[in-house]
Amino acid sequence: MQPAGAAPLKVDITDKTFRSAKGVTIAALRGLSFEVRHGEFACLLGPSGCGKTTTLRILLGLDRQFSGSYQLPEGGSNRIAAVFQEPVLLPWRTVEQNVRLALSRSLRDKDLDWLFDILGLSAVRSLYPSELSLGLARRAALARAFATEPAILFLDEPFTSLDERTADSLRRLLMTVWAARPTTVLMVTHNLREALLLADRIIVLSPRPAQVLGIFDVRLSRHLRDTPALDELVLAFHERFPLV
Numbered sequence: 001m002q003p004a005g006a007a008p009l010k011v012d013i014t015d016k017t018f019r020s021a022k023g024v025t026i027a028a029l030r031g032l033s034f035e036v037r038h039g040e041f042a043c044l045l046g047p048s049g050c051g052k053t054t055t056l057r058i059l060l061g062l063d064r065q066f067s068g069s070y071q072l073p074e075g076g077s078n079r080i081a082a083v084f085q086e087p088v089l090l091p092w093r094t095v096e097q098n099v100r101l102a103l104s105r106s107l108r109d110k111d112l113d114w115l116f117d118i119l120g121l122s123a124v125r126s127l128y129p130s131e132l133s134l135g136l137a138r139r140a141a142l143a144r145a146f147a148t149e150p151a152i153l154f155l156d157e158p159f160t161s162l163d164e165r166t167a168d169s170l171r172r173l174l175m176t177v178w179a180a181r182p183t184t185v186l187m188v189t190h191n192l193r194e195a196l197l198l199a200d201r202i203i204v205l206s207p208r209p210a211q212v213l214g215i216f217d218v219r220l221s222r223h224l225r226d227t228p229a230l231d232e233l234v235l236a237f238h239e240r241f242p243l244v
């Protein structure tokens with residue numbers, strides 16, 4: 001028998017087309033098919049405007065106007081968690097309250113010291129979102145997502161509009177918390193180095209309408225992914241996908 005949450009995420013979207021107010025049609029997704037395995041960190045990598053956010057919106061149930069199907073993994077106390085480009089925190093609640101509000105009743109009183117600790121949030125638990133830097137607000141959004149112990153976590157470019165140093169330290173914090181609580185993750189990005197740093201597998205998308213060009217397995221252990229190793233991975237990636 002499969003353990004709870006062991007089913008993969010299965011996506012098979014045959015068509016997603018937008019129609020503008022003036023009747024112009026925009027084919028966003030066409031024959032997009034992939035899986036994310038249980039416990040895997042996968043990245044959806046594709047050029048700007050290819051349909052990555054559209055895909056996530058469908059998987060989050062925010063857009064039902066499409067042809068095809070998908071199957072979310074079972075299990076977890078909360079089925080889905082998501083972190084978007086802009087951290088959505090309630091301004092009248094503290095960091096800790098924002099994190100706890102997302103929890104199901106059975107988890108509400110859970111000890112979260114480890115999570116605040118790993119994400120460097122221990123000293124700001126009682127602050128309000130307006131008192132946080134953008135980097136700290138992103139960390140709070142990550143804490144909220146991991147605290148819910150989701151069966152799948154969707155990340156939509158969570159490190160954009162941060163300076164490179166802050167983004168890099170956040171990527172490493174994400175890896176630390178993910179290693180402490182391995183979770184099935186699908187992260188959308190157009191940043192190849194970011195995908196190579198974080199992912200087990202990269203699902204490479206074509207320009208719009210998005211479909212899968214191929215899968216790139218990052219077969220190097222994460223703790224070995226330093227700058228020279230990433231340079232080599234970039235070369236290997238471009239050998240395999242010369243046009244991306």
Ligand SMILES: Nc1ncnc2c1ncn2[C@@H]1O[C@H](COP(=O)(O)OP(=O)(O)OP(=O)(O)O)[C@@H](O)[C@H]1O
Pocket residue numbers: 018019020026028046047048049050051052053054055190208
């Ligand atoms: N509501 C909408 N109405 C019409 N067209 C839309 C709508 N939402 C998205 N599109 C179009 O669909 C295409 C895919 O958009 P999407 O936001 O999914 O791309 P993306 O890969 O996430 O881009 P980026 O990396 O720049 O965020 C784009 O051409 C976009 O203009």
